[in-house]
Amino acid sequence: MNKENLYAGSPPPPRRKPGLVPTVVAYLIISLIIFTTIGLVMSQSLARISNMATNTRDAVLPEVFEKQRTAVNLERLGRFAETVYRAHDPQIRREYKLAARILSQDSVFGESEVNRQVMSAYRDIEKISQLRYEQSLLHAHSSTILFNFGPGKKFAQALLEMENGDRMADLLFLVAKARNANTMHALKSEFRQLSENIHPASPRQSKSLAQALEFTRLRELDLQLKNQCRDLWMGVNTNLEKMANNLSINAATTADSRFTNIATEADRAMYTGFLAISVLTLAMGILIFFAHRDIVIPIIRCVGRLDKIG
């Protein structure tokens, strides 16, 4: 008799449930898989945050510091340039020119475009220093001449003896005070015109006139040098300020983007954590349900039957 015949006409036997141990093992494996997956996801996320934080500490922050230091040094270089441009004391000008030279060689500027511009700025600072030196020589010379045109001085008397002498003396003092090229040009032209119509009566007058003309020439040259210095300084200042601003912005942007990345990653980790807790709670609920159905209830039944037998 085969099995089909044996059960013919009767309901099929109930499916045999797996034993207690395989059920427990199966649930343990499922729990392990869930925990491992969640653990892996969480640890990966945390590792990413840790890596980013370490990299920020070891690479990004030093880079930001260097950029800030470079920006500060560029601003200082600008101040040194201004001191060289404005200082009257040649000793101070020299000190700041030397400081500018050292600063321009600072290793933070590296071999980059910044370095090229810094070197160019230093060359301009050197030029300003040189022009200021020439200017101070001219100034000293012209001041000596002007002194001799002062009230009661030898050149002044000779000049006043000449035709239009009063006006020429006035012009000399106006030339000494002139601060812009147009005014200077106008005053010098007027003086030249007046002087061209004069025929000095004595060598003393000739010398006085020649000295007066020399004074206007020196003053014009002085003003030209002054304007050249101002243009150079403004160029240096504008470039350095622009570079310093760019570097500061760049440093702030670098720091900001890195911290934003870390914050994004931390948010992601937090959401993953919430999700993991939710999944874990759900999985625990399901596991408790199945464990109750497949492990606890059979054990209780078994215990109950054993109780009855006893």
Place this chain on the structure above:
Amino acid sequence: MKYTCWFLLALTLLFPGGPARAGESLRIATEGAYPPFNDVDTNGNAIGFDVDIAQALCASMDVSCTVHIVKWDGLLPGLTAGEFDVIVASMAKTPEREKVVSFTNYYYRSRSTFAGDPNRKFLQTPEGLAGMALAAQADTVQANYLTTNYGGSSKIVLIKTNKMAFELLFRGQVDAVLSDSLTIFNFLQSETGRQFDFVGTPLPASDPSSEACIAVRKGDTKLLKALNSALKNIRLNGTYEKINRQYFPFAIY
């Protein structure tokens, strides 16, 4: 009470002396002939940037310090012989020196360059400087550089101290001095240095002479760590900047 004692004993064994040798005394050596970094005042006391930094580091580590003036060539042998604990003397970290001592992180950066007569042609090649007398302090990275690069073409004058090298330049006995640009900056502002200027181009920033470090005995990792930590501390709390400003109009870190 008994357990408390055991607990305290265990703590003492676990953390001996705290992080920075609190209560100990450090013997610091400096050269005293490298202004403005280290020099000697009229009373024979060590002064300068190095000395101020050393004292700031000691204060940060909460240790007392004594500063000793030691000749340059006696610094490394003295440290290894245990005559003092730390060298703060604008010393560059080189592979040769690292064989006998350990160095902290740098505490300032500055490039080496030449000082000389600005009106004289100074073409910085062995051919360009052929026949010229070039000076540097003996047993320094600058001395090595001169010997290696210009030894064959120029007359190299190696002298005991940097100050003496500048004196030779002033007296016209040498044509140029290779030194740290900050010491040259100091010299050029002095009465004797007025006629001179920086000449040529500075040595590359990657040259070992560009960074000055503090030396400790090899293997004294605890002190090394404490010094590095103190260095970081004085940088962050503004002490370094304050000292820096006393000597230079720009940041040298």
